[in-house]
Amino acid sequence: MAPSALVETAPVVDPFKVRQNFPSSQSADVQFNPAKHLAYSPPSKILAMKDLALEPTALSPIATTEPFPLLSHEAVLQHRRDLFSKDVLDNCLHHTRPGSVQLRGMAPRYSPFIHQFWHSPEVLKIVSDVAGVELVPAMDYEISHVNVQLGSGGLDAVRNTPVEPPEATEEAIKRFEAEKPKQQAVTDQSKPIIEWHVDSHPWVCVVMLSDARHMTGGETELMKGDGTTLKVKAPQMGCAVLLQGRYITHTAAPVTNMPERVTIVTSFRPKNPLLVDDTTNANVRNKSHLTELYYQWTTYRLEVIAQRARSALETLQERYAKNVAESDPEGRPGLCKVETVSQEEIQKWCADMIRYLQDTTHEMRLIGK
Structure with missing residues (x-):
């Protein structure tokens, strides 16, 4: 957005000692x-x-x-x-x-x-x-x-x-x-x-x-x-x-x-x-200049979302590998009979991410809304 129009003012008389400006x-x-x-x-x-x-x-x-x-x-x-x-x-x-x-x-x-x-x-x-x-x-x-x-x-x-x-x-x-x-x-x-x-x-x-x-x-x-x-x-x-x-x-x-x-x-x-x-x-x-602000805002939020998704993925992969090692006599993946994904846990993660996504778009609403 552009600054508001300038108001007419009298020239300022600075009572303080001011040294030379730098080029x-x-x-x-x-x-x-x-x-x-x-x-x-x-x-x-x-x-x-x-x-x-x-x-x-x-x-x-x-x-x-x-x-x-x-x-x-x-x-x-x-x-x-x-x-x-x-x-x-x-x-x-x-x-x-x-x-x-x-x-x-x-x-x-x-x-x-x-x-x-x-x-x-x-x-x-x-x-x-x-x-x-x-x-x-x-x-x-x-x-x-x-x-x-x-x-x-x-x-x-x-x-x-x-x-x-x-x-x-x-x-x-x-x-x-x-x-x-x-x-x-x-x-x-x-x-x-x-x-x-x-x-x-x-x-x-x-x-x-x-x-x-x-x-x-x-x-x-x-x-x-x-x-x-x-x-x-x-x-x-x-x-x-x-x-x-x-x-x-x-x-x-x-x-x-x-x-x-x-x-x-x-x-x-x-x-x-x-x-x-x-x-x-x-x-x-x-x-703010909203075109720039919203670009920076969106990319930072997407970066956080990507990092959170990567962390969730790695947690599941590590848990699955542990379950396979402890439950399969041959330690081979592909038919693990131990539950790796907690339905309650993944539902909460998804709900948190949905709120984060909704907040992301809400913070780019029209001015005054």
Whole structure:
């Protein structure tokens, strides 16, 4: 779908110090290098689902983490360099709510680096170890989904987003707050950046690409099982938060004292095709090019179906070989008199596969249905 029409806005006056932008020509040849682009340290605290008064899921007992370092400064710059390139802004920008825009589907076509980063064994090991289950990107389309909070310059100002994040010095914050027409309470959810929701994918990794040293607001707020809420502080630049977002209702508070909040969200699903897969397209169909999204969606689902069928086949073949070896004096197949196929078992497998197929087509229904 095409982005909404641009609104007329006054030119933005950036109160933050902005350093020179990098030439876009530097992007094409940059290759992911874990020694250069990772700055990982384990999270200082991990919250379990039980800490939120929620039951552990079939995937993991882990709910979320405190922010932890993940991207080096150079990796932050390369993400921003690619994400705010002309190609991405021309082809991947969607404007679905007044306060923000989204950039989606840039990897690998417009950003080989971002694709390499989030598919790298090093990053996947970090994410999987923290989550307690082996994960892979849900689809390429769900790599580095970008949420950009709009400032006073509106949509037009997004095209002027610098590669080097504006420095959030205390003086710059004071100047920005003095120029704002009015203050907004951090707890005001009347115009949240993202409404209360659950994610389309089992796990999300949220990374901050802005200087958030003095940021007010921007927290992720989680709905607990007892109806109360818990705020998880926003990550600093280059830091990440991992969240089992398909199973936890959450929202994001607006930032009240900065003209820029750029976060990226990479979504993950279990690598093991036999694990529960509750992935949907519920939150992304209205902000995607559906021809590409549905191709990636269908091929990933068919791959899971093929792997599940192969696993069922191999299980039956192994069971049959065991039955033959134990029951036939000559150990020869072809007339095994021991039951290999459990009717109840195969009926359940078929019913599960039918539901999975039905869910696959349901998630490609018309927008608004």
